Amino acid sequence: MVKTVFSIGLSTGENLVIKKNRLEGTGGHGKGKKVAIVTGIHGDELEGQYVCYEMVRRIKERPELLNGVVDVYPALNPVGITVANRMIPKLDMDMNRMFPGDENGTSFERVAAAIVQDLAGADLCIDVHASNRFVKEIPQVRLCEEFSEKLISYARHMNVDMIWTNATETVHEATLAHAMNSMGVPTLVVEMGLGMRVNRSYGRQVAEGIFNLLYELGIWKERPKHIQYPVLSTDGEVEFIRADCSGVFIPAIEHSHFVKKGDKIGEIITPVEGKVEREIVAKKDGLVFTLREYPMVSKGALLARILTDIKTKEGE
Amino acid sequence: MFAEDIYTLSTPYREDMSVKGYHFGKGEQSACIIGPMRGKGVQQMYICSQLVKTLKELESNGCICSGREVMVIPVVNSYSMNIGTNFFGVEGEDINSQFPGRTYGDTAEQIAAAVFNRIKDYSFGIQLTAFHMTGESVPHIRMVENGYQNSSLANLFGLPFVVVKKAKPIDTKTLNYNWQSMQTAAFSLYTDSNEKVSVKSAKQALAAILRFLTRMGIIRYESHSGYISHVLKEKDLTAVHTMCGGIFRRKAKVGQDIRYGDAMAEIIDPYRGNTKETILAPTDGIVFFAHSESLIAEGDLAYYLVHRLHE
């Protein structure tokens, strides 16, 4: 059943409304657990739209397999999503720097506080992000070190390619995940794909992973068949490749492929001169899990990230 | 005066962006004044430009104290100035949340690192800045409380208010916070304007900076004594939020004295024209900050008041 979580008046003939779909299984109450799936904090990240769709569709198809509650929040920044704005439009602020919010604060601090309050009491929360418009990512769970020990036991069932601990972007204390984890609601951050796009196969992979996790928690009765277990990594094993000049980046490899030391990753060209300004070469062997999609680069722009020193955890 | 290129960024289709520092006097790195990192901070850039002009005159009259050196960086993010955006580059990064920066990080982190490395050894740091929310405030000095802040030095600007703000996690990446962590006495100066030049408050800000530099023995300049600053904590400001959204018609102005129950603003129904809400002053006080746009949403901050204590 679609419910309104929070509503607050905008200036002209409209309320800002946060909605969720509460899915209650017919498979008995079992352990009575509640899992929340949230997405759309960043309005330019749409991969979670497909994950939400898959979750709702499949649970509606087989409600007898669910013995608990799944709450799906498809758009935490509804105005941002509508205009493909990563930030909160008008305020130009990153919503994922506003948690836990303030119920007596400004409009969006109240929105943030209402979301946190609504999620409190969940047994698990999964916050689905996509990459931005600039780089493409493989499906991964990002954990901050503070909570990693507890979260890794959930994250490994998520059918993602990789778990990255202490990735700088998720370390931030004002994120939804940090606020929820601090309150004792285990919260996983999923990253995948590309901004402003939906990659259906990634979406299905992650949805499958969420069902697998629901199964592990004892609230979904059917174990998904083909689950893979992720590579675990920390910042030390991730090699960042950045542009050291400005120009147009043309990749020479495919995303999510292995490279060897010395392999060409791409080049930065200058169209007006018709020449190659820089050749970008891998300094280590590994998996290119991040690759630049948006061609214009300035000095410092992220071109690729390589996961080195890969230890696959097989035979689970 | 001599000009220095602190950081230069090349891009394929625009001229280089160069962050320029203007130096006055010779000797110990005494004071650094830095302008906007957001592209809409025209007022702050204007104040810096006036400061460069004044310091150049003072220098040619021998009024920079011997052994003292001052640097002014009028603008950091000139690329965004020219395209009317606040944030830097295609990624839209806020340079003022990248400090201390990383030499091998993203473009915005590299800019922050280059600027920070150049300015971190100054004894006094003054940053001209503005609120993130759109609105006007009484001119004041703001500093983040992180154990190093010195609010009694902030009084020497002679502005009406000094506000001490408790550091939130997000503040740890600002210039002010990082300057203080490097033992620079850092002050953020706010005026009542941002995107538009307000000549009157720019003059007040310029006078405050010159007064401070004089009192610290860095320049010789005749200035009147200014205000005796009222030091307050940000949490002690009274926030006045709206109960509904609509067209915001402001009555109370920044700096105005108001009494409990005064009508400070009206919110007009944007379709029917009737008054949906009259915002009444919840306390006696002075208007410290006022929302300045014509539209407002439910829950938005209309005003901050400084609660007045009765003698």
Ligand SMILES: [Zn+2]
């Ligand atoms: Zn995101």
